[in-house]
Amino acid sequence: MSNLILLSHGSGGDSTRQLIEKEFLKFLSNPILNELLDSGVFEIPGSSFKMALTTDSYVISPIFFKNGDIGKLSVFGTVNDLCVVGAKPLFLSLGLIIEEGLDINDLRKIINSISEAANEAKVKIITGDTKVVEKNKGDKIFINTTGIGIVESHRDWRDRPVQKGDVVIVSGPIGDHGIYIMLERLSIQTDEEVKSDLANLSEVVLGALDRFDQIKFVRDATRGGVATVLNEISQKYNLTIEVYEEEIPVREWVKNASEVLGIDPIYSANEGKFVMIISQNQAQDLLNYLSLYPLTKDAKIIGYVTDINKPKTYLVTRIGTKRILESLKGDILPRIC
Amino acid sequence: MTNLSVINQLTKIGKIEVEFLVREISQLVSNENYTIMEFCGTHTHEISRYGIRSLLPKSLSLKSGPGCPVCVTAEEDIDYIIQIVEKYDLSVITFGDIVRVPGSKGSLSYLKAKGKEVLVVYSPLESVKIAKNNPNKNYLLIGIGFETTVPTLAYTIKKIVEEDLKNIYYFSLHKLTPPAMKALLDSGEVKLDGIIGPGHVSTILGVKGWQEILKDYKIPFVIMGFEPEDIIWGIYILIQKIKKQEYGVFNTYGRSVSFEGNLVAQELVNEVFYISEANWRGFGIIPNSGLELKPQYQYLDAKKIFLLNEPIKVRKTGCRCGEVLRGVIEPYQCPLFAKVCTPDNPKGPCMVSSEGSCAAYYLYERN
Numbered sequence: 122m123s124n125l126i127l128l129s130h131g132s133g134g135d136s137t138r139q140l141i142e143k144e145f146l147k148f149l150s151n152p153i154l155n156e157l158l159d160s161g162v163f164e165i166p167g168s169s170f171k172m173a174l175t176t177d178s179y180v181i182s183p184i185f186f187k188n189g190d191i192g193k194l195s196v197f198g199t200v201n202d203l204c205v206v207g208a209k210p211l212f213l214s215l216g217l218i219i220e221e222g223l224d225i226n227d228l229r230k231i232i233n234s235i236s237e238a239a240n241e242a243k244v245k246i247i248t249g250d251t252k253v254v255e256k257n258k259g260d261k262i263f264i265n266t267t268g269i270g271i272v273e274s275h276r277d278w279r280d281r282p283v284q285k286g287d288v289v290i291v292s293g294p295i296g297d298h299g300i301y302i303m304l305e306r307l308s309i310q311t312d313e314e315v316k317s318d319l320a321n322l323s324e325v326v327l328g329a330l331d332r333f334d335q336i337k338f339v340r341d342a343t344r345g346g347v348a349t350v351l352n353e354i355s356q357k358y359n360l361t362i363e364v365y366e367e368e369i370p371v372r373e374w375v376k377n378a379s380e381v382l383g384i385d386p387i388y389s390a391n392e393g394k395f396v397m398i399i400s401q402n403q404a405q406d407l408l409n410y411l412s413l414y415p416l417t418k419d420a421k422i423i424g425y426v427t428d429i430n431k432p433k434t435y436l437v438t439r440i441g442t443k444r445i446l447e448s449l450k451g452d453i454l455p456r457i458c
Numbered sequence: 459m460t461n462l463s464v465i466n467q468l469t470k471i472g473k474i475e476v477e478f479l480v481r482e483i484s485q486l487v488s489n490e491n492y493t494i495m496e497f498c499g500t501h502t503h504e505i506s507r508y509g510i511r512s513l514l515p516k517s518l519s520l521k522s523g524p525g526c527p528v529c530v531t532a533e534e535d536i537d538y539i540i541q542i543v544e545k546y547d548l549s550v551i552t553f554g555d556i557v558r559v560p561g562s563k564g565s566l567s568y569l570k571a572k573g574k575e576v577l578v579v580y581s582p583l584e585s586v587k588i589a590k591n592n593p594n595k596n597y598l599l600i601g602i603g604f605e606t607t608v609p610t611l612a613y614t615i616k617k618i619v620e621e622d623l624k625n626i627y628y629f630s631l632h633k634l635t636p637p638a639m640k641a642l643l644d645s646g647e648v649k650l651d652g653i654i655g656p657g658h659v660s661t662i663l664g665v666k667g668w669q670e671i672l673k674d675y676k677i678p679f680v681i682m683g684f685e686p687e688d689i690i691w692g693i694y695i696l697i698q699k700i701k702k703q704e705y706g707v708f709n710t711y712g713r714s715v716s717f718e719g720n721l722v723a724q725e726l727v728n729e730v731f732y733i734s735e736a737n738w739r740g741f742g743i744i745p746n747s748g749l750e751l752k753p754q755y756q757y758l759d760a761k762k763i764f765l766l767n768e769p770i771k772v773r774k775t776g777c778r779c780g781e782v783l784r785g786v787i788e789p790y791q792c793p794l795f796a797k798v799c800t801p802d803n804p805k806g807p808c809m810v811s812s813e814g815s816c817a818a819y820y821l822y823e824r825n
């Protein structure tokens with residue numbers, strides 16, 4: 122690693138993971154943190170239930186986008202990180218770092234959408250903090266939210282062993298958010314259908330965990346995309362995953378834009394999609410259940426756990442060849458030709 | 459010339475046809491040794507990403523060429539940019555992976571982490587807005603890219619002039635592909651039987667843009683699209699041409715590439731740039747292979763305005779990118795490949811760029 126922090130250390134891919142493992146865990150290691158889940162899950166002494174705690178900072182540009190803004194993202198992002206570990210989100214903290222000169226109307230819009238998103242996700246903001254930094258010392262507004270939730274034991278999937286033959290499911294078409302934001306930054310005029318997939322996943326995910334006791338892993342596929350999540354699973358459980366390109370749902374506009382930009386949607390960020398591992402005998406029922414929700418009606422089985430003791434991820438391409446599928450390396454940038 | 463209408467119908471080839479074509483290719487090759495080169499980095503990337511090599515007969519060898527703008531950027535140029543940025547306190551605006559290419563004293567990313575302003579924009583046009591909104595800073599816009607990207611940069615230059623901006627300068631790293639193709643064939647270092655012609659570049663240049671340069675060589679050059687089916691179909695045509703000893707430029711990417719190319723884009727580039735020599739990594743100076751700003755824009759030309767303290771002396775490193783770019787070695791033959799040099803810690807531009815062959819081999823072809 123170089124001796125300076127570079128932007129790629131925050132990309133959510135391998136560099137971020139290396140930073141966490143080599144620099145943070147070295148000093149901060151404990152059994153809860155070491156699990157490296159989206160939320161830390163802990164027990165309350167003297168009580169039968171568990172809690173989950175997560176935190177996330179939102180430093181995005183643009184701060185307003187189609188189907189959302191930084192406010193809505195900072196609520197749903199944290200809520201999603203809680204629900205994927207089986208936690209019902211309850212309370213959020215809200216930390217605002219505002220750059221001097223931000224238009225008060227923009228701030229009002231953001232707070233308003235925080236309020237709407239919190240209502241939708243049934244969480245309350247119960248504490249907060251505001252700081253203003255000098256012009257050029259920030260980028261309009263940064264938001265940190267910390268969320269806490271309660272984990273009922275039947276939703277806690279962490280100790281269920283992943284096995285050969287288990288099925289990999291994605292909850293819908295992938296890559297929307299990342300590809301859309303890139304088009305936005307390129308100032309490319311886009312149709313109405315081209316937008317972020319930002320959504321609150323808690324209802325559908327918790328509902329699934331209530332119904333299916335063979336769900337063995339859930340993660341929302343944000344930065345680093347589905348490919349990075351798959352690699353995390355295969356590393357964590359020391360197993361081989363094979364996914365099929367033809368089965369991976371991708372919207373037409375995402376496909377077209379990603380060809381032009383030279384970016385594979387499998388590495389592109391999502392803000393309303395999750396990856397689940399479930400045993401084969403419950404997979405079809407889970408798909409039936411997911412099809413009832415507009416958010417997950419296009420969920421699909423994209424692959425299988427094909428082997429144990431070999432931490433590898435493979436993609437079978439649409440022309441029938443098989444190759445390794447790596448996690449995201451470095452930053453995602455449009456191709457130069 | 460191949461019948462374009464037939465090929466157009468075939469652009470949606472299915473899996474079964476792919477299998478058929480793969481069998482046909484095998485039969486045509488029938489264990490004879492052939493070497494073909496994909497000139498363009500996007501082809502390299504897609505060939506690896508779709509595992510196409512694994513479908514082809516072993517005796518048909520696919521080499522990657524120099525068609526990756528970031529990869530062919532000379533180390534001297536990176537050092538030059540870093541030197542003038544520090545000496546004249548310039549803020550850098552650029553796009554794409556060039557910021558991660560290591561020079562003798564680190565990369566632009568490193569410069570940025572040390573506190574220099576280095577802005578990676580998605581579109582070069584953003585530079586106009588940035589320079590306008592920050593009149594007290596001086597900006598260096600790094601223009602990089604082949605024929606495909608230059609028109610956007612030419613348009614950006616015209617905007618800079620229109621807005622009468624006096625705080626932005628241009629550093630051209632642009633390169634033209636046909637002269638590099640010629641240099642490669644002239645060197646004779648790798649014996650090639652056929653060439654996979656670049657798709658993107660040819661949308662601008664047209665078939666015509668290659669004919670002049672290739673007319674003296676006995677080699678078929680087949681322009682191909684980028685879908686795996688396009689590539690397999692194109693290779694099938696290329697092998698046929700090789701066997702029949704039919705030479706010249708053939709187009710199998712008719713849905714995007716015309717005979718004349720994009721005349722509007724060509725005109726725009728001609729208005730702003732003139733053809734000059736350029737320094738290519740792995741090749742050195744290639745005549746008529748670069749673009750510089752025409753005299754009326756020279757007040758924007760960083761190379762004319764900012765002078766170096768000392769001539770650039772390039773350090774020697776273990777990176778063998780130059781040989782990779784000439785098709786002399788495969789990425790895995792570089793001793794640093796995947797051991798010291800990885801996409802997270804690249805030692806050379808061929809591992810930095812998403813178009814680079816070292817990155818393609820690292821990401822898709824290690825087992």
Ligand code: SF4
Nearest residue numbers: 778779792799806816
């Ligand atoms: S593997 Fe790295 S060091 Fe070796 S040639 Fe490629 S870029 Fe250079």
